[in-house]
Amino acid sequence: MTADEFIAAALRNPVNEAIATGLARIGLPDAWLVSGCLVQTVWNALTGRAIGYGINDYDVFYYDPDTSWEAENTIIHDMQRRLAHLGATIEVRNQARVHLWYPGKHGVPYPPLRCATEGIDRFLTRNTQVGLRRIGDCYETYAPHGFGDIAGMMVRPNPGPNFSAGNYTEKAKRWKALWPELTILPADRA
Numbered sequence: 001m002t003a004d005e006f007i008a009a010a011l012r013n014p015v016n017e018a019i020a021t022g023l024a025r026i027g028l029p030d031a032w033l034v035s036g037c038l039v040q041t042v043w044n045a046l047t048g049r050a051i052g053y054g055i056n057d058y059d060v061f062y063y064d065p066d067t068s069w070e071a072e073n074t075i076i077h078d079m080q081r082r083l084a085h086l087g088a089t090i091e092v093r094n095q096a097r098v099h100l101w102y103p104g105k106h107g108v109p110y111p112p113l114r115c116a117t118e119g120i121d122r123f124l125t126r127n128t129q130v131g132l133r134r135i136g137d138c139y140e141t142y143a144p145h146g147f148g149d150i151a152g153m154m155v156r157p158n159p160g161p162n163f164s165a166g167n168y169t170e171k172a173k174r175w176k177a178l179w180p181e182l183t184i185l186p187a188d189r190a
């Protein structure tokens with residue numbers, strides 16, 4: 001799967017397209033639509049399912065050096081207000097402040113990040129290490145491992161600094177129940 005094929009499949013979901021367009025309009029710094037909403041849309045396109053099937057939420061990463069909760073909360077509420085018409089759950093997170101709350105929530109360390117794509121690099125699975133953003137009339141992707149696992153419906157662990165075998169196994173089990181075509185590699189096999 002090429003980047004262009006991935007973009008075309010991901011944008012078949014009108015919510016993905018609306019969020020990417022909305023992010024471009026407001027100019028949120030280093031902003032990306034990321035992870036599951038993109039991958040799961042592609043899986044749905046590949047398997048002939050309804051395009052929004054199985055998608056719980058839509059994740060947006062941005063990077064702003066202001067690590068205050070108040071600044072992030074303002075952005076969260078602004079995005080919810082702007083995109084409420086979509087009827088989707090949109091999770092917006094400033095990647096500059098993830099290291100402040102992640103260890104308490106997930107029980108594993110999380111070194112500080114320098115940009116939003118470093119947050120994408122730390123996803124539990126390699127197939128979800130993907131981001132999409134709109135720049136003018138064009139779309140840009142970030143996919144450090146390419147699109148092969150997405151197209152091949154392969155789920156493999158990303159043995160990064162915050163990897164949790166338990167969290168990986170739980171996520172993979174949920175996905176396998178929704179998309180039985182998936183091949184799931186064990187948590188100890190990258």
